[in-house]
Amino acid sequence: MRILRNLSRDRLATISLLIIAVTIIAGIFAPLFAPFDPNEINMSLRYASPSWEHLLGNDHLGRCILSRIIYGIRPSVLWVLVVLFISVLAGAILGFLAGYFRGKIDAIIMRICDTMLSFPGYVMALAVIGILGVGLENILIAFALIKWAWFARVIRTSVMQYAELDYVKFSKATGISDFKIIFKHIVPVTFSDIAVISSGSIGSMILQISGFSFLGLGIQAPNPEWGMMLNEAREVMFTRPELMLAPGLAIVIVVSAFNFLSDSLQVALDPKLVISKNKYKENSPYSAVKVREKEVAN
Amino acid sequence: MGSYIVKRILVSVPLLLIISFLTFVLINLSPLDPAEVVLQAQGVPEITEELLEQTKEELGLDKPFILRYFDWFISSLQLDFGESYINGKPVWSLIGPAFLNTLKLTLISSIAIIFMSILLGVTCALKEGQVIDKSIRGFSFVLTAMPSYWLATIMIWYVSVKLDLLPTSGMVSYSSYILPVIVITISYAGIYFRNIRSSMLNNLNEDYVLYGRASGLPEKKITMHILRNSLQVSISIFGMAIPIILGSTVVIENVFAWPGLGSLSVKAILGRDFPIIQAYVLILAAAFVLFNTISDIINAFMNPKLRNDL
Numbered sequence: 332m333r334i335l336r337n338l339s340r341d342r343l344a345t346i347s348l349l350i351i352a353v354t355i356i357a358g359i360f361a362p363l364f365a366p367f368d369p370n371e372i373n374m375s376l377r378y379a380s381p382s383w384e385h386l387l388g389n390d391h392l393g394r395c396i397l398s399r400i401i402y403g404i405r406p407s408v409l410w411v412l413v414v415l416f417i418s419v420l421a422g423a424i425l426g427f428l429a430g431y432f433r434g435k436i437d438a439i440i441m442r443i444c445d446t447m448l449s450f451p452g453y454v455m456a457l458a459v460i461g462i463l464g465v466g467l468e469n470i471l472i473a474f475a476l477i478k479w480a481w482f483a484r485v486i487r488t489s490v491m492q493y494a495e496l497d498y499v500k501f502s503k504a505t506g507i508s509d510f511k512i513i514f515k516h517i518v519p520v521t522f523s524d525i526a527v528i529s530s531g532s533i534g535s536m537i538l539q540i541s542g543f544s545f546l547g548l549g550i551q552a553p554n555p556e557w558g559m560m561l562n563e564a565r566e567v568m569f570t571r572p573e574l575m576l577a578p579g580l581a582i583v584i585v586v587s588a589f590n591f592l593s594d595s596l597q598v599a600l601d602p603k604l605v606i607s608k609n610k611y612k613e614n615s616p617y618s619a620v621k622v623r624e625k626e627v628a629n
Numbered sequence: 630m631g632s633y634i635v636k637r638i639l640v641s642v643p644l645l646l647i648i649s650f651l652t653f654v655l656i657n658l659s660p661l662d663p664a665e666v667v668l669q670a671q672g673v674p675e676i677t678e679e680l681l682e683q684t685k686e687e688l689g690l691d692k693p694f695i696l697r698y699f700d701w702f703i704s705s706l707q708l709d710f711g712e713s714y715i716n717g718k719p720v721w722s723l724i725g726p727a728f729l730n731t732l733k734l735t736l737i738s739s740i741a742i743i744f745m746s747i748l749l750g751v752t753c754a755l756k757e758g759q760v761i762d763k764s765i766r767g768f769s770f771v772l773t774a775m776p777s778y779w780l781a782t783i784m785i786w787y788v789s790v791k792l793d794l795l796p797t798s799g800m801v802s803y804s805s806y807i808l809p810v811i812v813i814t815i816s817y818a819g820i821y822f823r824n825i826r827s828s829m830l831n832n833l834n835e836d837y838v839l840y841g842r843a844s845g846l847p848e849k850k851i852t853m854h855i856l857r858n859s860l861q862v863s864i865s866i867f868g869m870a871i872p873i874i875l876g877s878t879v880v881i882e883n884v885f886a887w888p889g890l891g892s893l894s895v896k897a898i899l900g901r902d903f904p905i906i907q908a909y910v911l912i913l914a915a916a917f918v919l920f921n922t923i924s925d926i927i928n929a930f931m932n933p934k935l936r937n938d939l
Contacts, residue, residue: 450914575779582779
């Protein structure tokens with residue numbers, strides 16, 4: 332509740348949250364929200380400008396752009412969130428194992444992570460797509476494969492700072508089982524770190540995945556996806572540059588919303604930051620974890 | 630320092646070996662039969678069992694896995710990555726020049742990124758909390774949320790087509806660099822200048838600044854001191870940025886039809902040209918490890934505390 336209260340004080344965060352909620356709901360219930368079938372071809376409406384019937388106009392096959400944008404939420408945003416969830420979950424399990432039990436298991440997991448992270452993520456994703464072939468599922472698999480290592484590493488750091496605290500040691504001494512300690516005493520305190528870490532990488536993931544679709548490596552025509560819509564618009568950009576506008580703005584708005592939310596979440600989850608806002612000094616122990624993923628832009 | 634460098638390099642060697650092995654395994658995991666891909670690519674009308682066997686022998690695919698790995702590894706060291714399945718040319722003759730083009734783009738962009746990051750970071754730190762600081766940060770927030778390929782296409786449309794100032798694509802003259810470099814700089818400087826800004830702000834609170842002010846040093850001189858201390862961050866950014874950009878120019882290269890690794894690899898992926906994909910992954914991973922090693926060594930040189938990390 333405290334988190335929500337802090338968030339609601341931040342007007343930008345409230346707006347961002349609203350945008351994200353609307354996007355997700357529109358994506359899940361796309362058939363209800365989309366005025367037309369996204370794949371319905373209507374050559375008489377080719378390149379039609381926006382009208383009351385087709386609010387964003389029509390594309391090179393006369394398909395309703397608004398409907399395509401709404402259906403495009405599914406691959407462009409919803410599936411990205413699913414992949415993020417999977418890789419955070421995998422990273423969290425390994426990160427907890429490594430950070431809590433330490434020793435040999437930690438060494439092994441961290442060596443694997445080091446090797447994974449020594450591959451440039453983008454190249455790795457391309458390699459996986461190269462092997463499995465083009466398609467949205469393969470891009471999603473590639474991203475789940477390259478992202479978990481980074482999450483495992485950061486979550487481990489977060490777990491480690493709590494695993495050494497006195498109350499955890501005391502619980503161990505009284506003979507409470509390790510799993511009980513993890514779920515009762517460590518998961519709740521690391522949860523805010525994990526939330527900030529994962530929300531911070533949604534934006535860049537949406538950009539990267541839409542980038543792959545833009546290259547024609549992702550979802551195949553005629554299915555709508557924002558990156559692919561931009562790719563289709565690029566072919567007629569000299570004559571019809573306005574077609575670039577809607578899908579591009581959709582990406583910018585959603586990614587900005589996620590980025591703003593992640594920043595506000597970081598503040599809302601950390602009481603020290605709420606009070607001092609931006610004015611903290613580096614040596615104040617607010618969190619040992621570097622929270623922002625700035626690994627690859629797009 | 631000497632022992633740190635030796636240790637750091639020794640750490641990267643096994644890493645490179647693991648990477649080369651993983652690359653090889655990855656490609657061999659493909660559900661497709663390479664012999665079939667070759668035959669399809671060459672446009673053989675009817676693929677018979679015999680033909681498949683024969684191609685397998687030609688490609689050396691009938692040998693055991695480990696042997697093939699060693700053969701491949703040793704010839705890779707000699708820059709012999711085999712031949713493209715599609716057009717039969719040696720892979721190195723395709724990938725070598727492409728790598729050079731990508732490297733050129735990356736280095737020039739990195740210099741632009743460093744320059745812009747320092748400029749914006751220092752401006753924001755000195756004017757902290759003022760309108761200029763807030764507007765630069767707000768603006769950069771929106772810019773980093775923009776897909777780089779979208780920005781690139783809009784720039785091509787506006788600068789090259791509407792105003793007809795610069796070439797739309799390809800790598801024809803020095804002016805071809807301008808647009809791709811601007812796009813890459815925008816997507817990265819917007820991230821990195823924050824690091825410089827926060828590093829400057831941390832330095833502003835240090836005792837030496839207070840001491841300088843107390844002893845009546847002119848504000849300009851104090852700024853110079855802060856700048857010198859914050860510059861270390863920018864050097865580590867430089868080290869971080871080069872390998873990352875090297876690996877992620879794929880999209881930008883495709884938009885600008887830059888004859889680099891990005892364009893080559895996407896074509897190879899669409900054509901299932903495995904030797905090129907393999908060489909691409911190996912070369913970029915090796916470059917990644919190399920640049921990371923160099924930047925770690927430079928960082929350790931600048932900051933003795935890091936030398937004990939290994």
